[in-house]
Amino acid sequence: MSTHRVLTGFLLALGFVLVLVHSVWARRIVILYAAASPIVKALGVPEDEVVGVTRTDQVFPRATKVGSHLRPNLELIRALSPDLVIVGSKKAFPDSAAERLKAAIFRYDPRTLKEILEAIEALGRVLGREEAARNLVVELKAELAALKPLPRRPNVIYEVSSLPLKVAGRRSIVNDIIRVAGGRNLVTAEKKHVLLSPEAVLALNPDFYLYQVGPMNRNPVSPKKRPYFKGLESRVIRVDEHEFARPGLNAFSAAVKLNRIFFETLNQRP
Amino acid sequence: MKWIELQNFEVRLASFDLKVPELALCPGNLVAILGPNGSGKSTFLSALAGLRPYKGRYLFLGKDFEAYSESERYRFLSYLPQAGRVGLPFEVFYVVLTGRYPLVGGNRYSEKDHLETEKILRVMDLWDLRHRTFNELSGGERQRVLLARALNRQAQILFLDEPFNGVDLRHQHAILKFLREYVRGDQALALVVLHDLSLAARYFDYFLLFKEGLLLHQAKRSQLDPALLSEVLEVRVDFFRKGDEILVSTGV
Amino acid sequence: MRRETLIVGTLVVVFFLSLVLAIRYGAVAIDFAHLDKIEKNILFQVRIPRVALAALVGAALSLSGLLFQYVMQNPLADAFTTGAAASSALGAVAALVLGAEALVLPSGLCGAMVGLFTVFRVASFRGRLLPVTMLLAGIVVSTFASAAISLLKFLHEDSVASIVFWLMGGFQNASYGRVGLLVLVIGGTLIFLWKRRLALDLAAFDDATAVSSGLSIDRLRRELLFLGALLTSVSVAFSGIIGFVGLIVPHILRLCGFYRAEHLIALSLLFGSTFMLLADLAARSILPGGEELPVGVLTSSLGGLFFLYLLIHRKRQLYEMD
Numbered sequence: 001m002s003t004h005r006v007l008t009g010f011l012l013a014l015g016f017v018l019v020l021v022h023s024v025w026a027r028r029i030v031i032l033y034a035a036a037s038p039i040v041k042a043l044g045v046p047e048d049e050v051v052g053v054t055r056t057d058q059v060f061p062r063a064t065k066v067g068s069h070l071r072p073n074l075e076l077i078r079a080l081s082p083d084l085v086i087v088g089s090k091k092a093f094p095d096s097a098a099e100r101l102k103a104a105i106f107r108y109d110p111r112t113l114k115e116i117l118e119a120i121e122a123l124g125r126v127l128g129r130e131e132a133a134r135n136l137v138v139e140l141k142a143e144l145a146a147l148k149p150l151p152r153r154p155n156v157i158y159e160v161s162s163l164p165l166k167v168a169g170r171r172s173i174v175n176d177i178i179r180v181a182g183g184r185n186l187v188t189a190e191k192k193h194v195l196l197s198p199e200a201v202l203a204l205n206p207d208f209y210l211y212q213v214g215p216m217n218r219n220p221v222s223p224k225k226r227p228y229f230k231g232l233e234s235r236v237i238r239v240d241e242h243e244f245a246r247p248g249l250n251a252f253s254a255a256v257k258l259n260r261i262f263f264e265t266l267n268q269r270p
Numbered sequence: 271m272k273w274i275e276l277q278n279f280e281v282r283l284a285s286f287d288l289k290v291p292e293l294a295l296c297p298g299n300l301v302a303i304l305g306p307n308g309s310g311k312s313t314f315l316s317a318l319a320g321l322r323p324y325k326g327r328y329l330f331l332g333k334d335f336e337a338y339s340e341s342e343r344y345r346f347l348s349y350l351p352q353a354g355r356v357g358l359p360f361e362v363f364y365v366v367l368t369g370r371y372p373l374v375g376g377n378r379y380s381e382k383d384h385l386e387t388e389k390i391l392r393v394m395d396l397w398d399l400r401h402r403t404f405n406e407l408s409g410g411e412r413q414r415v416l417l418a419r420a421l422n423r424q425a426q427i428l429f430l431d432e433p434f435n436g437v438d439l440r441h442q443h444a445i446l447k448f449l450r451e452y453v454r455g456d457q458a459l460a461l462v463v464l465h466d467l468s469l470a471a472r473y474f475d476y477f478l479l480f481k482e483g484l485l486l487h488q489a490k491r492s493q494l495d496p497a498l499l500s501e502v503l504e505v506r507v508d509f510f511r512k513g514d515e516i517l518v519s520t521g522v
Numbered sequence: 523m524r525r526e527t528l529i530v531g532t533l534v535v536v537f538f539l540s541l542v543l544a545i546r547y548g549a550v551a552i553d554f555a556h557l558d559k560i561e562k563n564i565l566f567q568v569r570i571p572r573v574a575l576a577a578l579v580g581a582a583l584s585l586s587g588l589l590f591q592y593v594m595q596n597p598l599a600d601a602f603t604t605g606a607a608a609s610s611a612l613g614a615v616a617a618l619v620l621g622a623e624a625l626v627l628p629s630g631l632c633g634a635m636v637g638l639f640t641v642f643r644v645a646s647f648r649g650r651l652l653p654v655t656m657l658l659a660g661i662v663v664s665t666f667a668s669a670a671i672s673l674l675k676f677l678h679e680d681s682v683a684s685i686v687f688w689l690m691g692g693f694q695n696a697s698y699g700r701v702g703l704l705v706l707v708i709g710g711t712l713i714f715l716w717k718r719r720l721a722l723d724l725a726a727f728d729d730a731t732a733v734s735s736g737l738s739i740d741r742l743r744r745e746l747l748f749l750g751a752l753l754t755s756v757s758v759a760f761s762g763i764i765g766f767v768g769l770i771v772p773h774i775l776r777l778c779g780f781y782r783a784e785h786l787i788a789l790s791l792l793f794g795s796t797f798m799l800l801a802d803l804a805a806r807s808i809l810p811g812g813e814e815l816p817v818g819v820l821t822s823s824l825g826g827l828f829f830l831y832l833l834i835h836r837k838r839q840l841y842e843m844d
Binding site for chain 2: 591592594595596597651653716717719720721723724726727728730731733734735736737738776781782
């Protein structure tokens, strides 16, 4: 009886080690969170090693599409017998689902630019590409050197979707992009997306009202043309959702771009 | 003058055809329509009330029935269907009041409409129920309310399809007495489907006997023959005449 | 009669009170004594149109519920139980997904008409409507429409949030244009109904009684069905599916002793708008920090409880209606 148990424990431990070793030399990768794909590519992973991606992913066109990031097809994923699966937040891909995959799981869910850099380094370790990861981090940090100091800290509200009116809260990557760009997100709720009354937007009276256009906000009416925003005095800026609301490499250039907009606008006005 | 005249009157139905070769009815009469179930009595009444298409000649108050517009004809006739139903809750008073709808020109029931409704409620012994909702009444009470509603139109011609369903005997007699008064002096004509032969023999003036969709016989009260009734109704019918009164015994 | 007068008086007072409350309170506190520019903007461009839209949608839904009750000849009919709301939403969502936003309203109207007609045909039996069959048919139509909406949502996963929120119901996208259109639709319906207010009550009787009262019942039903569908689909297009208002409002009025169409029409407008004003006020002030609850969630949960109460305490009425 006890030998049996010991044997089982040994086998389990062996399996664990094997999985670990295997994941270091990952050859078959499935990416269920599209924002991670550009990073994987930038780390120099060859295209044929990425075997599965979500249906919106354009970075690895030859990989099999395994559904959407909220509803991936576990059967398809298992059929690809991946060594490593890169997933998003626990909300998008719960642990219970991860356990069933029998592959190493890498959770990619950064909320700030700093966490993105950390995630890149961690991913570099898992993929055995520490060198490339370090270079990428340096490169991204260098990109931020273009940030210019602003005369004052502008107040910002970022619209995620217009129907319903949802804005970026503190846990959104956008929050940190705004902070790094030198602004202040007026919405302080501890959430990714916050359902906000237009009244509150008017009352908060931000200097900049950013609204994203993309899958979350497909064809928004320009804010100033909406009946409830007729009295909005903020400067309204349209941004691309893919560029701003994805926690990936794009976040750094987005911060720089936003900083430039702030800089030019604030220096124009007395 | 004839108020209802039929010639080769036919109503086509899925299961059978209703045929009335000839019929002429004068005002001042209470007319009983008798016959077994499925013999076409209800079909006959509803066709006369304009609810079914028919073939043949149908003179209504001396004029072709089709010549009346819909709103016009229901000022002269009042029809009580067999399974009357009210889907939403209404007060008894209001249910009876709506019987006067065809008489209302504008969009408001007049003072007179209200007074007449009060009158008929008292006659039908419904006065105490007038503020109750129709749907909380018992079956017999509902039937009396619907009958009161039909009578409230004060139409010249009444078509009543089994008006005594579930109504207790005391009220049946009271209502029939009222109907006798109603038609007296050639003021009105009432056609009533019923099954109770003793009531029919006691209060009615004229009898239409239906069998298998055909108007088989018509007779005045004095000419009513128990043998004929036995044949049509498929039960044994015996009459005991006591002066002007007819006592009826039935059995199988 | 004095009791009725008292109830009407109370309703009028409560209506104006909730109007004042709805304008007074909101996500942002406004100092009414000294309005600054931002507060003026908030008041006139956000809050007042929203309050007006809420009141009008409440009135429209109550009125449509009342009309459906006359068509279906039972007090359990409303935009929700007849499946009109769901089928109208299906039409609207289909238009949205195809990118034809201008067609949201007509497409919703078509959806509602098709759904209603189906339920009506299924539930009518020998010249009358069977209430239980109507409820079942309504469930079938609602379920089918919801499934079709789910399919559309699935095929367009990214814009799901918009569709979901819109379906849950809310008055966020209020504008004076929408308010104006609703006023027109409700006003037109009222003019039509006011001329037929006596006939309306007769529509609740069996067909033979209605027809032999000189009513062209089929035509009246078609007209009522169209108007009910129109009111429903305008409400759905502007504020999503807001359930059970059309059921609760006339029912409570009947419990208070109002039975005639002329009373129910007027009081449904008043009570329906009051109800919705308060529901929306709650929806936008329960959560702190300017966050909002979808108002449909509130009314549907209230309505669900109310329906449960009906099933438990008024069984007799429910089953004796047929």
